[in-house]
Amino acid sequence: MDEASALYLGLISGTSADGIDAALVRFEHDKPQLVDALTHPWPEALRTRILAVAQDETRLDLDAYGRLDVAIGQCFADAAQALLARDAAQANAVRAIGSHGQTLRHRPSGEHPFTLQVGDPSVIAERCGVDVVADFRRADVAAGGQGAPLLPAVHAMLLAQPGQTRVVLNLGGIANITVLGANGRVFGFDTGPANGLMDAWCLRHRGVAYDADGAFAASGRIDEALLAALLADPYFALPPPKSTGREHFHLAWLESHQRVAALSPADVQATLLELSARSVADAIEHHAADAVDVLGCGGGVHNHVLMQRLGERMPARVVTTTAQYGIDPDYLEATAFAWLARQRLLGLPGNLPAVTGARGPRVLGAVYPAPR
Template sequence: MPSPQLYIGLMSGTSADAIDAVLVDFQASPHIIAKYSSPLGSEIRNEIHALAQPSANEIDRLGKLDIQLAELFSQACLALLREANINAGKIVAIGSHGQTIRHRPPGSNEGCFTLQIGDPNLIAELTGITTVADFRRRDMAAGGQGAPLVPAFHRALFHCPDEHRAIVNLGGMANITWLPKQGPTLGFDTGPANALMDSWTLTHLGTRYDKSGAWAASGRVDQQLLHQLLAHNFFAKPAPKSTGRETFNYEWLVSTLNKRIIKPEDVQATLLELTAVSVCDAIKQLNEASIAVFVCGGGAYNHQLMSRLSDLFGDNQVATTAQLGIDPQWIEAMAFAWLAQQTINHRPGNLKSVTGARREVILGGVYYA
């Protein structure tokens, strides 16, 4: 019997709520051997969010956070291996997304660059496992957006010649992958998903997120505010496009409110509707009458958001990726294990039809144990 091809995928997304780690075997069809999630404390989460915007003493603060996150990523990997009862020597490589601190895609007034931290040198040293990281900048060097990168994995795992599929990732930001029966895979960010809702919930309820969307369900959508939010020029941009907390953040929301007095639960309902409408509008632009929509990411557990997506998509099927055999929480971490495998095997990890890169290239840097 062939030996397992074991990789670890590490993900800490825009919401910065937790580090997700998965152990994946790629010997046959990719499948998860073990999974582990480690919540990020409020102090480090606040520092991540603060560094997403220009601020004082950035370089020293970034350098300190770079090391702190690498230590936490390493601890998550080692805890994962303990749970799986597998020795580090059996792992081919770790694929670490890192924590995005700043993302300025092509066309940004501030220049064109992306930065993810969580020092892979230290991860390789602390775990004893070769680590692949810094995936996004190679795509940017080839003229791409640097994001989204997960659609290549979605295509490898979820493409079906018998139906058109859209994979919707609802993390801090939302992005979609279009998997037609035939033809090129497309993908792009559609706007905010959980980031604004989580910030608003933390400010007004003191909780990190609105569980199941219950608070949003208690409010009413403010149509004027929704119209103002959707007027942001990002929504009208053609693909390829990507975005982040640099654009859609709490300060932007407050400035859009412009001192209007709206019930907090009504603002939350409106933010949820913003996510649902922007995702639905993006998919409807694909001009296909019949599309199966599969949702992953934290938003898949927001019952109110899933309900609104089902309402907006009408007769089209809306489900989570659990229906395709993979828990929606672990898709992105699994994708970075796959991207590490692509890099180790000298295969491209980006899709030029998604990111707008001139060509498909091998992504990331390899830090040998």
Template structure:
């Protein structure tokens, strides 16, 4: 998995024996600056973008293959012991309202380099059926984290935050709530020269700019009824820049962006998720203690816990989800939830590239 935060590649080895999802081994490779900067540039229309997209897809696939090789070495496994690689690719455009989404990768090259079957292109089949193509992880959350006696919400805070509400009766709601880490990371990089605000310490040193927060939260996306999904196409640095004035202190803007993430997640829980007994966090934002503390204040008395409690550590949940999606594809089992994505029905997701 390589997500909206553009920080690198997460990989896991998963055993699905006895219908359980057990993460056996993990690996991570950070994006080189040259790959990250080119991916950021390709999020907007630019010169010669078709060729540049194809070239960066090849570079990404080589990096994915390196991560797989590192993972196999960590696990003391051979390629022949792996059934398949589920590879999400890197999203550079997500426009379901126009009928497309684009996750770049060269899965044929990845299969060639690793000698393992690759399953990729998970989102486009759902979009073809009239859905958003996202979020796709709620089906995995239901299968892995559902409870027969508790109403649980799983919140993945990556670049974008997405929520999965799983009732004790099995009803599932899932959608993107809005920005997670993405705007905070971009602001920290611009002003601190760091890819993220460690533990939210910089944000904690600032004050919320109430007028700015009110204007940001007034965006109609936050009140839009699910199904809905979003990404850099909407909540970009350019979007934020339209609301800023030169007199805002950078630390205060960072604190306001943290508040935007926390409040938009909390609003989504209140507006769309019904009764909630337990909340579990995953994704990189779950490691931002200032953000987690603010969410806990907003959601008290419901206790917020980490997905580690349910058996998968916060940083590996999304990679595990795409392993599960690959398993579903290979076994010709459906994997989307129409109530979540808005598709006309359940569909088998993904395309298989044989090694």
């Protein structure tokens, strides 16, 4: 297949597990350009199981783990096939699928650091008839890195503004920032929770998967005592490089603070939203004080109350979304995994050591060939 005309397909389900994002991508002068995209829903029973495992509420034996790995892989294949079914000519031009998978654990520190994404890539390759590149994070962790974030290289490629410091803010289950320095320096890290805790609390108390437009949070009042207790978590004070996930910021962590039991569910939700806004704003002020603007992407940009609070917390900066620059905020992450798949096939590094803390650049991912 001629590389100049090849397409790549990126797949990811983030820490919120709110759907599988699929992005069909072409490359112009090595820069990714979104061609088409969709979000494929999880079956509700499977999503509930994923969240329970990711939040350490359910332990898996090996048989259950194996079944979950395949079930997730089948859903990822469904997402890819749904996108490819839109245009047979484009489907035939797909060189590879880059599948991030679903993160169940991310513990990049300690004696035996690891990160675990599941969604059997062999199932995706078999079902779609396209080579799959997967397991992107472990090579960076093996090299002493955090394995995350992996998006800053793409953020820099698409959104850097010479002579101006800019922050790209990804609001998934966890929030992460990419700092694009005026001098060309690029670094980033996970700031803490974005949507994950709010989604879990909303599901428990409202029976819906997320807080649409932030209405539940807007109906409550911020409790300053609880907010202070949450912000006292040692993670927020750690210097970068650092990364985190639901295995740390989950409902059991929230409810370990006794103040929660004394508050209404709406007040807790309001406080969780403020935790997300405050921790992001504090991180940007501390590590990118000269940033002119903050460009949001990810599902959290649709939470208008959260975006408003971010703006209020950062009045000296323009807070907007990547859509301002023609980049769909919902599919930037999936686009990045299409880019990572291409990097792997070209034998080029996918990580930025200044971001992850790895000992050097690494080619990321393993290739799972389609049947010939």
